[in-house]
Amino acid sequence: MTASKLDRRYLLMAATGLFVLLVVVYPLWQVFFRSFLDAGAFSLKSYHKVFSNPTYYRAILNSVWVSLATAASCMVVGTLLAFLAVRTDLPYKKALRSLIVLPYALPSFFAAIAWIQLLGPQGYLARFFMQLSGREAAPWNIYSAAGIVFVLTVHYFVLVFITVAGALERMDASLEEAARASGAGTFRIMREITLPLVLPAILAGGLLAFIGSLANFGIPALLGMRARFFVLTTSVYYALAIPDFALATALSSMLVAVALVFMCLQLGIQRGEGRYTVISGKSVRPSELKLRSTRVPLFLGATVFVVFISIIPILSMALTALLTYWGAPLKQASFTLDHFAYILKLEAARRAVLNSLFLAALAATITTVAGVLISYMHVKAKLKGSRALDFLATIPYAVPHTVIAIAMILAWARPPASLYGTLWIILVAYLAVYLPFAVRTTHSTLQQVHDSLEEAARVSGAKLLARLRDILLPLARPGMIAGWILVFMPALRELTVSILLYAHRTETIGVTVYNLQDAGYREVAAALASIVMGLLIVGNFVIRRLTGGAAGF
């Protein structure tokens, strides 16, 4: 028993470190250092441009306030729904949960299109309103900053919902019962006990929503142009169109900087608040709040809301797929199945579905495994440097996907590792894009597993791999499956990265939908997107069935 018995956790740490280096750090560095280049020499010219041109510095401010507003509304909506879905006796809670998560599977530019179809100046709801009121126009305008915040909220509140629902589920019921015993009423308990206890989860979800909207391109691109409202991501896109590589990378660096500032801020708040309430191996079932007389009205309210944000956009998409052309009058002659027949016959579309399934499944699996290992090192083993690793793995979340795609070309298009033009470069890009999600979800999952459970295995003589296999992974399983799905769903319809990296025969669903859309085949694109949504819904149902409801949404 000597020094030769090395702690294998450091080996594992080195391996994951290498993974993060290759997938995240090296590619992003390739982008970052180019922001300081002008004709091959060091220069701050691009940064000077960013701060002297009102288009660009206004874009920074716009990005910040739109994302803050989105995060705030996500926190309100997500928390309220999580309360209803987890802690009350609301009927059909499970179905409610499944439906709430659905819009997340919609590509964000498709979500934007769906909302234009609904709320746009000639959207279905706008026309309905005009008929009802006899006015010339609807009293709202989706092509505005408020419209962007609205669609971003619908798209991202799910992140708050999931984190808060998780925290509420693992909260010790006795904390609330103690307050009840002290004579506090239901709403007082909610306000003074429950809310402060899940506040870290609310803030963590809010941060995800903030950074997500900060890095979102599809929604501000489709809704902001007409309002002449630009944010950082759309400015990056411009800079690339010019093309001014240095400016694009400088703007991207600004974006990452803004995200980092808020990440640090949130870390500071959380440290002040104390960490999550860690619950030991003993399982406690949180008590259900009896809604009594408010049960029916709240149920109706929640149903209307979920129908509005989940079902109507999907129906609107399906409706578009069924119409001969978008905007056609809603009568029988306008309906057709041609677009579905067309997409099913299109070889490229079938190939895209297979490619995307392959990429999404592999990306979800690899990032989940990497996420577990990184979180393990940080949360459980608490190794030196694991915090930095965790942090590095989270950075890509704040980087616009276009920039990640460029980073991949710069890093992996040259020998000896020339992945360019193959599916593998898309896979590496997906790994970078989705690693932060996997790290976040597995992070909170592992936090729930009490340290002593692993320590007991160590004392029992179990080595690292045995501990992961026998103790940690089985205990973290439900969270891991949820995390897997959280990567799989968006990866299945990823667009921004794939459009720059795909090559002959390596097209993805997102690319195909976009190319159809771009060529004016909006209805065919909607048909393909509808098929993908259908696959996701069925897939989710199957997973729930197989795991007895332990996984899936």
Added chain:
Amino acid sequence: MEKIRVLSLTKRYRNVLAVESATLSVGDKEFFSLLGPSGCGKSTLLRCVAGLEEPTQGEIYIGESLVNSTAERINVPTEFRPIGMVFQNYAVWPHMTVEENVAYPLKVKKLPKEIIRRKLEEALQAVGLQHLAQRYPSQLSGGEQQRVSLARALIKEPEVLLLDEPLSNLDAKLREQMRFELKDLQRRTGIPILYVTHDQTEALAMSDRLAVMNAGRIIQIGTPAEIYTRPVNQFVADFIGLMNFVPCRVIERSGGAATVELLGGHRLTVADPGGRDGEAALAARPEDIALGRTGPIRCRVAAKNYLGNLIDYKVVASGQVLRVQTPNTEVFREGEDLGLSIQRAILFASDRRSRG
């Protein structure tokens, strides 16, 4: 032969000194306790022995082998140490049955199935859980989970057993029972035990020797009787059992004894190898103070508690409150004027700093 040796072990977290230069050894078949208030570093010391924390400085031997040495850069991972451990919250894996939990240490050793089978039966029998082998932990009571944890720690026949406040989550009755069972188990197996507790009754009752810790340092090591009768400072005296501290002044010294003046001029001569001068504190256990109608120091009974075999008084003498415990042979009333005499006492310097 010593089974555990800890040599000048220091553990520092950033700017907090959790354990400072601790040295101790646990002999074969010895039941050794680490006793101290919460946050004194006793659990950290235990976790260092287990390899769950890495010492900042110092050496640890388990049996013959050096498992920690900062000088030689040795830190044997927990899984390679010949130890068994029971955690405060049991740490029974909720996704495994009792049988799976207990057999796990043998399973990772890849022992043949039939050997595992046999040892498992022995281990379950030893803790009396044969009938619950197929249950999941959520179907067990706290005491039963504790036994699972104990069986799991013993099944791999470790050289030493580490127990981290294993009884603190049990109710009083069960705690009492487990105390006897643990002691009995140790007698049968002869396994040396390093036991962490903040409960002094538990430590006194079970240990062969114990170390009293405070603020990261070991204050005193000794047998329960030594610790109880000859505490090295006010902290130990105060922490172990009940103790009255009476301010006094040394007025005369001769050899190893000192004569002090206390409680309104009363004089008393006590053994004092320390050779203190001036202001001091006299420490006397409640049972070492005699109470009677007559007695050199006048006092009045302020409160009385009937404990069954004993009677516990609070008396006031010259404005000083003292606890006195007497056998139930003679009973005094509250408010009664009495006399007391101190039969046995220890002298400490009155400097408050010595209480650590």
Added chain:
Amino acid sequence: MKFSKALLSSLAVTALIPFFNPGLVSAQAKPGGRTLLYTSVPQELATRFGDAFMKTRPEIKVEIYRAGSTEIGTKLAAEREVGGIRADLLWLADAPVYYELKAKGELLAYISPEAKHIPADLKDPNGYFTAGRLINMIIAVNQEVVPLKDAPKAWKDFPDLGKKAVMGNPLYSGSNFVTVAVFVKQDGWGWFERARAKGVAIVRGNSEAASALAGKEFGIAMTLDYIVSGLIKKGAPLAIVWPAEGAISVPSPIAIIKGTKNPDASKAFVDYVLSKEGQQFLVTQEVIPVRGDVNPPKGQPSASQIKFLPIPYEWAAENAAAIRERFEKIMLQ
């Protein structure tokens, strides 16, 4: 261990997919038989056209990367940073890009034997690029919003419809950029200042403009004729107005990249694009041909019947950054 089984089986399934799908690993065809085309031509059209070509030259394999002009621009810029453009052929709607590429020395000069049938103003005199199709910037009208008789007949009247009018963003779209360059070269920025003052909307590109028009969000749109024709064919109540000053006919040039690994295959593809056969195939897909000896699609005016505005390519290429910046100042800030 239920979970690890699920994990394993999902891995196994994903590992199997490549066997059903030869596209996963970039096909390694025989050397000399492959050419890679980057194009913004609509996916379906590009695919069908490629298939038609491969029928005539089965030994050559055309691989197609299709994306919007902006994405292709980004891809080219990134590729330049890591050792050069990977494409063999480039077929975009963004004519000015070709002047930039030519100036950077990134194009291969090739005068196709078919080029003699193409009018001189649709090709580079040195053979660096040749128009492969024509797309026309026109005024499209949604007759349910603006009756045809009230629709503007000329570009100069276009801004008057104010909020009912929409155009694509030249910062995204090449054909819009050419259009802006034509207007500015002729009359300066007055047209745009008027458009901004009256509230003409800017959307991303021509297909979005056409979709929004079909969706009745606008009454008129500046967009491309073939997109509108497609919508009319599907039954949308749209109409095309050929502006009095002249339409802007944006050639969509095809060029060979200098670093092509397979000049012969690339040249063969260019020949086919410019050939009578190739152009006739494009006509069946509603594309306006570049050859005088091929008739335009049914219902479309032939090139000789329409008035076209001259395009100042070299001027536009030289002043590209300034034009974009000024446009942004006037229309987007």
